[in-house]
Structure formats: structure tokens, C-alpha cells
Amino acid sequence: MSEKARKLFDALDLNSDGVLTRVEVITALRSKGPTLAAQGDLPFWAVGDVDTSSALFDRANADGDDVLTFEEFEREVDRRFGW
Numbered sequence: 001m002s003e004k005a006r007k008l009f010d011a012l013d014l015n016s017d018g019v020l021t022r023v024e025v026i027t028a029l030r031s032k033g034p035t036l037a038a039q040g041d042l043p044f045w046a047v048g049d050v051d052t053s054s055a056l057f058d059r060a061n062a063d064g065d066d067v068l069t070f071e072e073f074e075r076e077v078d079r080r081f082g083w
């Protein structure tokens with residue numbers, strides 16, 4: 001549901017500018033992923049290596065620009081994370 005997507009988005013938005021870059025997704029999942037997963041805020045499969053995180057970014061990035069908006073992120077995680 002959207003509340004979990006919001007919480008996760010905010011955790012990954014390292015510079016709090018309201019969008020996620022590829023680097024933020026990769027960096028944040030590496031640094032915070034295990035904690036988020038332990039809290040139930042992220043599926044364990046999503047705590048992956050650089051390639052996994054980068055692929056997640058690409059799948060979510062519907063318009064193919066350089067950033068994920070919350071809408072793009074929410075659509076992807078709500079579909080794939082099964083919460």
C-alpha cells in the first residue's frame with residue numbers, strides 16, 4: 001500500500017529532493033536495505049547487489065528519464081513487493 005511505498009521512498013531519497021536517482025537507489029539499498037528489510041519495509045530479495053538495484057530503478061522508471069518520481073516508484077513497488 002501507498003504508506004509503505006512512501007516510507008520506503010523517503011528512506012531512499014538521501015538528499016530529500018523528492019526524486020530518486022539511480023545512484024541514490026543503489027547507495028541507499030546498500031546502506032539501509034538490510035535494516036529496512038529487517039523492519040519489514042523491504043522484501044529481502046530487493047536487498048541486492050548493484051545490478052539488482054539498478055534493474056529495479058530501470059523497471060520503475062516508466063518515462064526513461066534520469067529520476068524516479070514517487071508515482072513511478074509507488075507503481076513499481078506496489079506491484080512487485082506484494083504488500
Ligand SMILES: [Ca+2]
Nearest residue numbers: 013015017019
Ligand atoms: Ca533524491
Ligand SMILES: [Ca+2]
Nearest residue numbers: 063065067068
Ligand atoms: Ca522517471
